[in-house]
Amino acid sequence: MRRLFAGRKPQEVVTLMPDARALKDKLLAAFNAHDLxxxxxxxxxxxxxxxxxxxxxxxxxxxxxxxxxxxGSPTCA
Incomplete structure (x- = not known):
């Protein structure tokens, strides 16, 4: 994490959060759909x-x- 934020201004770090949330949402949706x-x-x-x-x-x-x-978990979601 430190490398990710190193040298960035606080406002630049804040703008990374929507991308991280979008990626998390995309991963969870794909996982729940078992879409490899x-x-x-x-x-x-x-x-x-x-x-x-x-x-x-x-x-x-x-x-x-x-x-x-x-x-191992066909119904995991």
Whole structure:
């Protein structure tokens, strides 16, 4: 987080929040719909997903993580 905000003026940081909220809303909607393609659109290709069960690096591993979650919880929403 510090790197994200480093060197920014307070008003610049505030303008990042709507984008973060929009991304969160997009990810939750995709997750609730079990739409893996839309979920992956919320992660960068070289992104890292850290969960209590481990770390997934890159789209392939992130996709595998969500596939297992969706398979294990077909009604999760």
């Amino acid at each position: 393609d839309r979920v992956l659109q919320c992660h960068s290709r070289d992104g890292v997903l850290v969960t209590p069960s481990g770390v997934a690096e890159g789209h392939d591993q992130i996709a595998s993580f969500y596939e297992e979650v969706f398979k």
